[in-house]
Amino acid sequence: MCGLELPDLETNIWNRYRSAGLRVVGIDTPAVPDIPADTLDGVRAFGRREGLTFPLGISSTSVWRDVFAERGDGAAPFPSRMLVDRHGNVAYLSTTIDPDGLRRAIEAALRP
Numbered sequence: 001m002c003g004l005e006l007p008d009l010e011t012n013i014w015n016r017y018r019s020a021g022l023r024v025v026g027i028d029t030p031a032v033p034d035i036p037a038d039t040l041d042g043v044r045a046f047g048r049r050e051g052l053t054f055p056l057g058i059s060s061t062s063v064w065r066d067v068f069a070e071r072g073d074g075a076a077p078f079p080s081r082m083l084v085d086r087h088g089n090v091a092y093l094s095t096t097i098d099p100d101g102l103r104r105a106i107e108a109a110l111r112p
Helices: 001-022 041-051 063-071 099-110
Strands: 026-028 056-058 081-084 092-094
Touching: 001 041, 001 099, 026 041, 026 099, 041 056, 092 099
Parallel strands: 026 056
Antiparallel strands: 081 092
């Protein structure tokens, strides 16, 4: 996710859909190999400064790059948004800021 979309993610996604079962987790991960990742304390301090209430973490692996490499469309993996449904399937994957598309995917994934 990108810093530009964090207020929308907090207000219009997390606060709106969490009572319906949505879980949001922000994961900071190095976008480029060989560039050191942030520390967990640094990521959490950033979240507090931004007023974020959903969980934040870090990843030092290339799992996100691997997911996009499997797609084979050449899209850069950062920043990215991924929605995993209740069955563990990737229901939405995007590298563009598309709040309406994300909302539609969330609403579809939350349907019984």
